[in-house]
Amino acid sequence: MSAATSAPPAAAGGGAAPGRKLTKKQILLILLAIWIGGIVVLGAVYGLHGTRNKAFEPQNEFKLDNWVDLGVFSINKAVLYLFLAGAATCGSMIYIARRMQQRPNKVQAAVEVIYQLMRENITGSAMDERMARKWFPFIATLFLFIMFSNLVGYIPLPTNTEHEISVFGLQIPSFSLYAATANLSIPLVLALVVFVSYTYEGVRAKGPIGYLKGLVPGGVTGAMAVFIFCLEVLSNVMRLMSLSIRLFANILAGHLIILFMAGALAVILGISALGWFTIPFGIALFAFEVGLVAALQAFIFATLTAIYLGGAVAEDH
Amino acid sequence: MHIAFITFLAAATEETAKAGKSIGLGVGGGLGAVGAGVGIGIIFGKAIEAITRQPEMRDEITQLQWLGFALTEACFFYGLVAGLLAAFIV
Numbered sequence: 001m002s003a004a005t006s007a008p009p010a011a012a013g014g015g016a017a018p019g020r021k022l023t024k025k026q027i028l029l030i031l032l033a034i035w036i037g038g039i040v041v042l043g044a045v046y047g048l049h050g051t052r053n054k055a056f057e058p059q060n061e062f063k064l065d066n067w068v069d070l071g072v073f074s075i076n077k078a079v080l081y082l083f084l085a086g087a088a089t090c091g092s093m094i095y096i097a098r099r100m101q102q103r104p105n106k107v108q109a110a111v112e113v114i115y116q117l118m119r120e121n122i123t124g125s126a127m128d129e130r131m132a133r134k135w136f137p138f139i140a141t142l143f144l145f146i147m148f149s150n151l152v153g154y155i156p157l158p159t160n161t162e163h164e165i166s167v168f169g170l171q172i173p174s175f176s177l178y179a180a181t182a183n184l185s186i187p188l189v190l191a192l193v194v195f196v197s198y199t200y201e202g203v204r205a206k207g208p209i210g211y212l213k214g215l216v217p218g219g220v221t222g223a224m225a226v227f228i229f230c231l232e233v234l235s236n237v238m239r240l241m242s243l244s245i246r247l248f249a250n251i252l253a254g255h256l257i258i259l260f261m262a263g264a265l266a267v268i269l270g271i272s273a274l275g276w277f278t279i280p281f282g283i284a285l286f287a288f289e290v291g292l293v294a295a296l297q298a299f300i301f302a303t304l305t306a307i308y309l310g311g312a313v314a315e316d317h
Numbered sequence: 318m319h320i321a322f323i324t325f326l327a328a329a330t331e332e333t334a335k336a337g338k339s340i341g342l343g344v345g346g347g348l349g350a351v352g353a354g355v356g357i358g359i360i361f362g363k364a365i366e367a368i369t370r371q372p373e374m375r376d377e378i379t380q381l382q383w384l385g386f387a388l389t390e391a392c393f394f395y396g397l398v399a400g401l402l403a404a405f406i407v
Contacts (some may be wrong), residue, residue: 250390
C-alpha cells in the first residue's frame with residue numbers, strides 16, 4: 001500500500017521526471033513502444049511461423065443455433081438481439097419522454113437533437129408538412145430501432161453457446177458480438193415494410209392506374225415509355241435489395257473485420273505476434289463502427305425511406 | 318492408367334474450383350473496394366470544395382455528403398457480398 005502511494009508515477013514512464021504528469025506525446029510514445037516491443041517479444045518467443053488451426057471456423061460466429069425450438073418461430077441469437085433492440089428503443093424513449101423537464105439535462109438535450117434531426121432533416125426535407133406529420137413516427141421508429149439494433153450489437157454479451165467458459169464451476173456461454181441487423185432477414189423485412197408502405201401511399205394518392213402511370217416521367221410516349229416503365233419497375237425491386245443489403249453487409253462486414261483484427265486472424269494462422277500486431281486496428285475499427293457506422297446506416301435507411309415515401313406521392317416524377 | 322488419369326482430372330477440377338472461388342472473392346472484394354474508394358474520395362473532395370465556397374451551407378452539404386458516402390460505400394459491399402457468395406455458397 002505504501003508502495004502505491006509513495007512510488008513516483010514515472011516508474012513506468014521511462015523518461016518523465018518524477019511527480020510530473022506525462023504529456024500526451026509521451027503517453028503515445030510509451031504505448032507505441034509497448035506495442036512494438038510486444039510484437040518483437042512474441043515473435044522472438046513463439047516464432048513467426050504457426051500451424052494452421054482448422055478447428056476454429058470464423059463463420060460459426062454468425063451461425064444461428066435454435067435455443068428454443070418452435071419451428072419457424074424458434075428463438076435463436078438473432079431473435080434475442082431483436083428483442084433487446086426493441087426493448088432498448090421503447091424503454092429508453094418512453095423513459096426520457098416521461099421525465100421531460102423544462103430545463104433539459106444532457107440526455108434529454110441529446111435526444112432532442114436526434115428528434116430535431118429526424119423531424120426536420122430526414123422527414124421534413126423529403127415530403128410536405130401534412131405527410132411529414134403522418135409518417136414521422138414510422139420513420140423515427142425505423143431510425144431509432146436500427147440505431148439501437150446496431151449499437152446493441154457492439155456490446156459483448158454471453159450468447160455464444162458453441163464455446164462455453166467456466167466461471168466458478170458454472171458453464172456460461174462465451175461473450176461474443178452479434179447484431180440482429182447482421183442477418184439478412186431483418187433488414188429485408190424492414191425494407192419490405194418500407195416498400196409496402198410507400199407503394200400503398202402512392203396508390204392511395206393517385207389510384208392504382210395513376211400510380212403506375214406516374215412511374216413514367218411526363219412527356220415520354222410510345223415505345224420509350226414502355227421501356228422506361230420496365231426500368232422503373234425494376235428499380236423499385238432493386239430498392240428492396242439495395243436497402244436491405246446495404247444495412248446487412250455494412251454491419252456484417254464491420255463485425256467480421258472486428259473479429260479478424262481482434263484475434264481470429266492470429267488464431268487461424270497460429271501466430272501470436274500477429275494478434276498483438278492487429279489489436280490496435282481492431283480497437284480503432286471498433287470505435288469507427290460504434291461512433292459512425294451504427295448511426296450513419298440508420299440515418300441512411302431512414303432518409304431513403306423518407307425520399308421513397310415523398311417520391312411516391314409527388315406529382316412530377 | 319485410365320483410373321489414375323480420372324483421379325488426376327478430378328483432383329485438378331477440385332483445385333480449379335477452389336482457385337476460381339478465391340479469384341471470385343478477390344475480385345469481388347478488391348475491385349469493389351477500388352471503385353468505392355474512388356467514389357468516396359470524389360464525394361469528400363467535392364464536399365470540401367463546396368464548403369470552402371459556401372461556408373454558410375455547411376450543414377446541408379454535410380448531410381448530403383454523408384448520404385453520398387453511405388450510398389457509395391454500399392456499392393463496395395455489393396461487390397463483397399457477391400464475392401462471399403462465390404467463395405462460400407456457390
